Amino acid sequence: GIVVTLGLYTPFAKVRALKYRLESMYLDVNGSLDDFVAGEHANVGAAGEGMADFMDFDLSL
Secondary structure (H helix, E strand, O other), rough: OOOOOOOHHHHHHHHHHHHHHHHHHHOOOHHHHHHHHHHHHHHOOOOHHHHHHEEEEEEEE
């Protein structure tokens, strides 16, 4: 498509290639995802919230 359109199809080709890569990925789980999420909640700190207050960012949804 890129050769026929003299390069005008390049953005579309990049998007199609990215879509192909994303659709080809999969997650191989060894154990329960609930255990993983519960373990990560223990590692949460307040550094991100402190930096947001320091830099005066509003991160509310």
